[in-house]
Every structure is written in C-alpha cells, then in structure tokens.
Amino acid sequence: MVNNGIRCSEMAPGIVRIVLSHPYPPSNVYFLRGNPPALVDSGHPGDQSFRVMIQALHSLGYAPEELGTIVYTHPHRDHLGGGVRLQVPGWIHHREVEGLADLYESSRREIDLRLERARYIFGHNGDHFFSSSDLDRFIHSQFVMRGCIPVEGSLREGDGIQLGERTWTVLEAPGHHVHHICLYDPSDGILLAGDAVIRNVVTVGNDLHQYIATLKRLAQLNCRLMLPGHGAPIDRPSKMIAVLIDLACRRKELILELISREPMGVPQIMSGLFARLPKHYAAYQSIAGQILQFLKALKAEDRIEECIENGRITFIYSPNPDSRK
Numbered sequence: 220m221v222n223n224g225i226r227c228s229e230m231a232p233g234i235v236r237i238v239l240s241h242p243y244p245p246s247n248v249y250f251l252r253g254n255p256p257a258l259v260d261s262g263h264p265g266d267q268s269f270r271v272m273i274q275a276l277h278s279l280g281y282a283p284e285e286l287g288t289i290v291y292t293h294p295h296r297d298h299l300g301g302g303v304r305l306q307v308p309g310w311i312h313h314r315e316v317e318g319l320a321d322l323y324e325s326s327r328r329e330i331d332l333r334l335e336r337a338r339y340i341f342g343h344n345g346d347h348f349f350s351s352s353d354l355d356r357f358i359h360s361q362f363v364m365r366g367c368i369p370v371e372g373s374l375r376e377g378d379g380i381q382l383g384e385r386t387w388t389v390l391e392a393p394g395h396h397v398h399h400i401c402l403y404d405p406s407d408g409i410l411l412a413g414d415a416v417i418r419n420v421v422t423v424g425n426d427l428h429q430y431i432a433t434l435k436r437l438a439q440l441n442c443r444l445m446l447p448g449h450g451a452p453i454d455r456p457s458k459m460i461a462v463l464i465d466l467a468c469r470r471k472e473l474i475l476e477l478i479s480r481e482p483m484g485v486p487q488i489m490s491g492l493f494a495r496l497p498k499h500y501a502a503y504q505s506i507a508g509q510i511l512q513f514l515k516a517l518k519a520e521d522r523i524e525e526c527i528e529n530g531r532i533t534f535i536y537s538p539n540p541d542s543r544k
C-alpha cells in the first residue's frame with residue numbers, strides 16, 4: 220500500500236513493513252500490532268526518515284507515544300536513528316547496551332570505520348570516478364548521533380520476547396555485525412532478519428565465516444518468510460540463502476583469481492567483479508566495505524598480502540601453498 224508516498228504493507232498477520240526511502244539505502248521498519256504495539260528497528264537518524272516513519276504510524280492509526288518498545292537488530296545508524304528521537308525504551312544484543320547509552324561514541328566509531336574504508340578507495344586515483352568532495356559529502360551526511368536510547372533490557376541467544384501479538388525467539392546472528400540478532404516466530408515460520416539476510420545481496424560486515432555460518436543456520440529453520448532490514452520480503456528463504464552462500468563462496472575465489480593475475484586495489488577488484496558499479500558514492504563504498512571483508516578472510520588464510528606504498532593500498536597474491544591454512 221502506498222499512501223501519500225508512505226509505503227506500508229502487511230507482511231503477515233500483525234506485521235507491517237514500513238519502507239523509509241531516504242537516504243540510501245532505503246530501510247525497513249517493522250510495526251508489530253498489539254497492545255502495546257512495537258517496532259523492530261527504526262530507520263535512519265535524518266529528519267526525512269523520521270518524518271515518514273511518524274506519518275506511517277499515523278496512517279496505521281497509532282501515535283508514536285503508543286509504542287510499547289523497539290527491538291534493534293544491530294546498532295548501525297540506519298536501524299537506530301528513529302529510536303534516538305522516539306526515546307521509547309528498547310532492547311538490543313546484550314553486548315550493545317552500553318552503546319545505546321552513549322550514541323556519540325558508537326556513532327563516532329562507525330564514522331571512523333567509514334573513513335578507514337575510504338582509504339582503500341581514494342588511495343587509487345583513476346580507478347574510480349569519485350572525487351574527494353564525494354567523500355566529504357558522504358561523511359557530512361553521516362553526522363554523529365548524540366544522546367542515548369533508553370534501554371528496557373538486553374537480549375541473548377534463546378531468549379523469548381513478546382512483541383505485538385507474537386512471542387519471538389532471539390537468535391544471535393553474527394556476520395553482518397558481530398552483535399546482530401534476528402527474531403524468530405517458530406509457530407508461523409517467520410524471521411525478522413535484520414541485515415543478516417537480504418535478497419540477492421551479500422551483506423557480510425564483520426566476518427565472512429560467521430556470515431556464512433549464520434546463513435547456514437538460518438536456512439535450517441525452514442522459515443516460510445524472512446523479513447529483511449532492507450529490500451523486499453523473502454518468501455522462499457532456503458533457496459535465497461543457498462544463492463547467497465554460493466555467491467559469497469564464488470566471490471571469494473573470484474577475488475583471489477583476480478589478484479593472482481596482478482596486484483590490485485579495492486577499486487580495481489570491484490571493476491573486475493561487477494559489470495556495473497553504482498554512481499552513488501554511498502552505494503559504492505558500501506560494496507567496497509563488503510569486498511574488504513573478503514580480503515580480510517583471504518589475508519587470514521595467508522592467500523594474499525596487503526601492501527601499502529605511497530598511500531596506495533594493494534593486495535598481492537601469496538603463492539606459497541605451505542603457508543595456507
């Protein structure tokens with residue numbers, strides 16, 4: 220359903236997906252009907268995202284003050300942002316509670332990570348079509364969040380939590396973020412997947428092996444429906460997960476093959492992997508962040524080495540099979 224530009228759709232009884240389109244990447248917030256109702260994730264911290272979310276709540280017949288709680292699948296800004304303004308007591312992975320108490324620190328770290336990733340892109344002039352002003356604009360858009368989000372409680376593997384009309388089981392699902400959780404309703408085979416599973420997109424963010432192990436585990440749930448933090452619902456999850464695992468494994472080998480031909484930086488690797496790359500810098504850097512996780516895994520296996528020369532960061536094939544794990 221699209222009403223005055225607000226996109227809300229009922230995914231399953233009592234579960235409404237709200238799409239917040241701005242800024243990139245569009246985020247999903249899930250509204251769980253009940254007394255009181257609850258949210259899972261809360262979108263970006265920007266004005267526009269928040270305004271659309273509030274309009275969406277009103278279009279569903281609720282005021283934000285009626286929300287009972289918010290569960291955060293992981294502490295990335297595109298999932299926490301609305302919660303900073305709503306100030307509704309929330310739940311998060313038990314190791315991220317302190318992060319909610321001081322968003323400045325966690326937000327600063329997230330921006331530092333983005334700057335660190337940019338070093339791998341801008342050390343390679345000429346290998347991409349972005350300028351340093353694109354980076355400046357991007358970093359400027361990632362303003363530091365301040366304040367806190369009140370915490371109602373922390374969640375860990377196997378916990379049960381009543382949200383809306385359903386009881387959800389907490390699954391720890393590292394790989395996109397080390398402290399990522401998913402919520403599973405076994406009675407109906409539905410998973411609120413956060414960024415652990417997104418349709419057709421490999422979302423490794425902190426560890427490739429953990430990401431694949433999480434995908435395998437989630438596939439074994441035999442869910443009928445997965446509701447991701449970005450993009451469309453996944454109605455044949457096992458099939459999609461098999462596609463993602465295959466894609467991740469092949470991508471790793473392809474990256475190794477590219478580097479075995481000649482030393483390469485991240486932009487060259489990206490050009491070698493993808494026929495088309497995004498013209499939007501945020502999207503480009505997001506893909507670079509994924510590629511860096513593959514490179515990290517290959518380095519840990521001693522299959523490649525990282526070389527820094529005059530600010531240029533290159534990855535070199537390491538042909539010695541004895542050193543491979």
Ligand SMILES: [Zn+2]
Nearest residue numbers: 295297414448
């Ligand atoms: Zn996200």
